Amino acid sequence: MARMAGRRLLYAVPVLLAVTFGVFAIAAASPFDPVKAYAGTAGFSASGEALDQLRDSLGADDPFVTRWWDWLSAVVTGDLGQSTSMRQPVADVIGERIGWTVLLCAVAFAVAIVVGTLLGALAARRRGGLLDRAVTSVAYAMEAAPPFWLGLLAVWLFALQLDALPAGGLTDTGTDAVTFGQVAEHVLLPASVLAVSQMPWFVLYVRQGVGDALDEDPVRGARSRGLAERTVLLGHALRSGLLPVLTLIGTRVPELITGALLIETVFSWPGIAAATVEAATSVDFPLLAALTVLATAAVLLGNLLSDLLYGLADPRVGFDG
Amino acid sequence: MSVRGIRAAVSVTATAAVLAGAAACSNPDADDDSGGSGGNGTTAVIGVANEPDTLSPLLGYGKDGNSKLFDGLLARDGDMELKPALARALPEITDGGTTYTYELRDDVTFSDGEPFTAADVVFTYETILDPGTNNASKGDLEAVESVEAKGDDTVVFTLEYPYAPFAERTVLPIAPEHVAGKGDVNTGAFNTEPIGTGPYVLDNWRKGEKLTFSANPGYWGGKPKVRKLTMAIIADDDIRATRLRSGDLDGAILPPNLAKTFAEDDDKQTLAATTADHRAVTLPTDNPVTGDVAIRRALDVAVDRGAMVDKLLEGRGKAAYGPVPTDSEWFAKGTERPYDTELAGKILDDAGWRAEDGGIREKDGQRASFTLYYPSGDKLRQEHALAFAGDAKKVGIEARVESGTWEVIEPRMGEDAVLAGGGSPADPDFDLYPMLYSELAGQGFNNMASYENPDVDTALVEGRESGDKAERKRAYDKVQQELTENPGYVFLTHIDHIYVVADTWRGLTTQVEPHEHGFGSGPWWNVESWQPAS
Numbered sequence: 001m002a003r004m005a006g007r008r009l010l011y012a013v014p015v016l017l018a019v020t021f022g023v024f025a026i027a028a029a030s031p032f033d034p035v036k037a038y039a040g041t042a043g044f045s046a047s048g049e050a051l052d053q054l055r056d057s058l059g060a061d062d063p064f065v066t067r068w069w070d071w072l073s074a075v076v077t078g079d080l081g082q083s084t085s086m087r088q089p090v091a092d093v094i095g096e097r098i099g100w101t102v103l104l105c106a107v108a109f110a111v112a113i114v115v116g117t118l119l120g121a122l123a124a125r126r127r128g129g130l131l132d133r134a135v136t137s138v139a140y141a142m143e144a145a146p147p148f149w150l151g152l153l154a155v156w157l158f159a160l161q162l163d164a165l166p167a168g169g170l171t172d173t174g175t176d177a178v179t180f181g182q183v184a185e186h187v188l189l190p191a192s193v194l195a196v197s198q199m200p201w202f203v204l205y206v207r208q209g210v211g212d213a214l215d216e217d218p219v220r221g222a223r224s225r226g227l228a229e230r231t232v233l234l235g236h237a238l239r240s241g242l243l244p245v246l247t248l249i250g251t252r253v254p255e256l257i258t259g260a261l262l263i264e265t266v267f268s269w270p271g272i273a274a275a276t277v278e279a280a281t282s283v284d285f286p287l288l289a290a291l292t293v294l295a296t297a298a299v300l301l302g303n304l305l306s307d308l309l310y311g312l313a314d315p316r317v318g319f320d321g
Numbered sequence: 322m323s324v325r326g327i328r329a330a331v332s333v334t335a336t337a338a339v340l341a342g343a344a345a346c347s348n349p350d351a352d353d354d355s356g357g358s359g360g361n362g363t364t365a366v367i368g369v370a371n372e373p374d375t376l377s378p379l380l381g382y383g384k385d386g387n388s389k390l391f392d393g394l395l396a397r398d399g400d401m402e403l404k405p406a407l408a409r410a411l412p413e414i415t416d417g418g419t420t421y422t423y424e425l426r427d428d429v430t431f432s433d434g435e436p437f438t439a440a441d442v443v444f445t446y447e448t449i450l451d452p453g454t455n456n457a458s459k460g461d462l463e464a465v466e467s468v469e470a471k472g473d474d475t476v477v478f479t480l481e482y483p484y485a486p487f488a489e490r491t492v493l494p495i496a497p498e499h500v501a502g503k504g505d506v507n508t509g510a511f512n513t514e515p516i517g518t519g520p521y522v523l524d525n526w527r528k529g530e531k532l533t534f535s536a537n538p539g540y541w542g543g544k545p546k547v548r549k550l551t552m553a554i555i556a557d558d559d560i561r562a563t564r565l566r567s568g569d570l571d572g573a574i575l576p577p578n579l580a581k582t583f584a585e586d587d588d589k590q591t592l593a594a595t596t597a598d599h600r601a602v603t604l605p606t607d608n609p610v611t612g613d614v615a616i617r618r619a620l621d622v623a624v625d626r627g628a629m630v631d632k633l634l635e636g637r638g639k640a641a642y643g644p645v646p647t648d649s650e651w652f653a654k655g656t657e658r659p660y661d662t663e664l665a666g667k668i669l670d671d672a673g674w675r676a677e678d679g680g681i682r683e684k685d686g687q688r689a690s691f692t693l694y695y696p697s698g699d700k701l702r703q704e705h706a707l708a709f710a711g712d713a714k715k716v717g718i719e720a721r722v723e724s725g726t727w728e729v730i731e732p733r734m735g736e737d738a739v740l741a742g743g744g745s746p747a748d749p750d751f752d753l754y755p756m757l758y759s760e761l762a763g764q765g766f767n768n769m770a771s772y773e774n775p776d777v778d779t780a781l782v783e784g785r786e787s788g789d790k791a792e793r794k795r796a797y798d799k800v801q802q803e804l805t806e807n808p809g810y811v812f813l814t815h816i817d818h819i820y821v822v823a824d825t826w827r828g829l830t831t832q833v834e835p836h837e838h839g840f841g842s843g844p845w846w847n848v849e850s851w852q853p854a855s
Binding site: 031032033036038039040041042043044045046047048049050051053054056057058082083084085086087088089092093096097152155156159160163166167168169170173174176264265266268269270271273274275 | 364381384455463507525529531533549551555559563564567569570726729765767836
């Protein structure tokens with residue numbers, strides 16, 4: 001197990017290198033002009049001379065390989081560089097915001113897994129039944145619903161019509177104090193929307209897994225031995241039905257990150273999302289590279305985690321596979 | 322899926338534990354705040370669409386005044402007249418308009434308690450002009466040759482050439498040398514932790530969510546009644562309207578159609594700010610169709626500006642005949658062009674553009690057809706572009722409307738028309754010179770239409786160099802006259818900016834606003850002077 005984790009981590013190094021190199025190459029090939037992006041609206045009235053000075057100062061004409069190498073050598077010494085789009089050191093940009101994104105994603109993911117599993121198992125219990133048909137069709141519909149739209153709908157319903165939850169922000173708009181109660185109240189709506197956008201996959205996977213398990217001999221045997229339905233469902237079918245979910249956890253991480261991007265915009269959540277979009281459209285190499293490394297690492301870790309869990313859950317699966 | 326294991330439940334618990342752990346690690350930056358929920362009229366929460374990149378004046382923040390955290394040497398009042406701020410009086414202008422001398426107030430301190438002196442002024446201007454400073458707006462100060470302190474309370478600007486509107490540039494906020502001089506000007510801490518002399522100090526800036534300010538108790542103009550001010554960043558128009566309706570915001574900028582939904586609300590007031598914010602179609606000189614003066618003149622009278630104001634802007638705006646709004650003192654009366662498709666047809670007939678099959682005119686084998694770009698995602702410009710194309714079609718000219726990002730549009734600006742926007746109300750030079758001066762053709766977004774007219778060039782230079790207002794007025798009248806003879810742009814509308822604000826304050830006003838609506842524009846341009854209603 002440790003060997004697999006170690007090997008994966010070693011393997012991650014060239015992957016990360018390749019990904020950052022790719023980011024620099026793609027950003028350099030993109031039609032976005034870092035100088036124009038930096039200047040923003042001022043760029044529309046800026047003099048040619050001012051723009052030339054900016055171009056020079058931002059090193060916008062350097063080949064991307066040079067920039068990548070400079071960035072890499074600095075990162076090795078612990079210097080993440082300066083973000084041009086945020087006018088701040090990259091470490092500050094990320095440090096100020098990532099906690100909130102992690103919080104949002106973690107809550108949403110936990111809710112999606114727990115509620116998704118529950119609904120999936122219940123639906124599998126009587127396949128073709130009313131609950132199953134309802135849950136499945138809603139899940140399919142939700143799979144297609146864009147998180148942005150879900151967010152608008154949630155704001156309209158919960159903040160405006162019911163006046164039950166705040167419509168956005170990390171705390172009440174009029175106050176700066178970050179208390180547990182405030183954050184808990186404000187995270188509820190965005191996290192729920194994000195969870196709902198992720199949930200269909202868990203529901204459908206669990207339903208399928210548990211449903212299959214219910215048809216298998218050992219479960220049928222358990223049933224015929226007269227065990228209670230609850231014991232059969234939870235004790236036998238759910239356990240084996242959950243295995244595919246473990247794999248799913250790893251593969252959902254990228255979707256979770258992109259979903260969070262949209263949700264943060266809708267709810268003015270002070271996470272990393274706005275910075276990510278800005279970094280990309282501004283060709284802000286240092287920030288973009290750092291964020292890409294983070295996202296890649298999250299995906300690799302997600303995969304590692306689900307493989308480890310899978311190995312733990314099912315002794316027949318080796319850790320070398 | 323028929324695999325099962327005995328430790329599944331255990332592993333699910335483990336997953337949950339890991340996730341819970343991740344949540345716990347999120348490290349909220351606990352922030353001590355005594356603001357509270359606020360009494361009637363003493364706090365204001367405003368919804369704005371854009372977040373500033375920086376709060377440092379050295380990088381361009383607040384360059385047109387009203388920055389709340391900072392003051393300039395001068396400021397503008399509700400009628401856009403210059404008045405002294407950090408300077409004791411309006412500048413003394415000598416040496417034929419090339420020397421501007423400002424006497425400074427001696428009772429001003431920065432919010433950290435340090436006194437404000439002439440050295441801070443010199444530092445601010447010199448830093449902005451430094452080639453190493455990444456300030457895209459430094460061209461605003463291109464006339465400046467040097468800036469010098471004479472003692473602690475006098476600053477002298479020497480200009481390279483006489484520049485009449487220079488005083489308008491000195492609303493630029495002044496940064497403290499003892500703070501902003503430390504660290505990297507482009508990425509240093511001052512960008513996010515500003516210190517100024519203004520009516521408010523920054524309490525907190527949670528990127529992507531909001532900025533909070535509190536009244537500066539030591540403000541030289543007196544402590545503001547609105548003691549806590551919050552600017553919530555909400556990019557989406559609908560969400561901003563929703564949060565305004567839910568009572569979460571006290572005020573917000575809104576597009577006209579959303580603002581209209583608040584008309585029946587008794588506890589909300591709607592303010593329409595007149596602006597210099599124009600929408601215009603560029604007519605590139607190098608394009609064989611739009612470069613033809615007959616086509617230009619025909620288009621200029623063929624567009625139904627009144628209908629655009631009524632239909633696209635819901636009446637919230639004015640017809641535009643140039644960058645100078647019709648209600649500005651600089652507008653050349655008599656240059657209004659009425660909507661006249663017959664005249665347009667006659668101009669085209671006389672110039673030899675004959676209608677062919679399909680109604681599109683031709684001349685010497687050249688079809689009267691060109692491409693008109695608008696920046697994608699900008700609904701208002703899209704509507705303007707389509708309305709323009711519809712009007713052009715009626716007189717036999719085809720404008721093929723296409724959308725693209727600025728990255729797509731910019732390389733094509735020399736050849737294709739663009740639905741452009743812009744506008745700066747303070748002085749006619751700020752818009753006319755960059756838009757029309759021939760030597761600036763194709764430099765960045767200056768003179769997008771590559772307009773070339775020697776008479777206009779001469780008048781533009783006269784207008785910016787003359788210190789005599791009547792002489793300036795004559796020069797700018799001439800420019801606007803020339804635009805009727807040979808339009809390089811078809812100006813369509815000046816659009817109002819609409820704000821909806823809770824009815825908790827009295828006597829709210831707006832200034833004439835520029836194209837950009839930053840934090841400084843809107844009814845909160847003078848939030849420090851707001852009076853509670855009760």
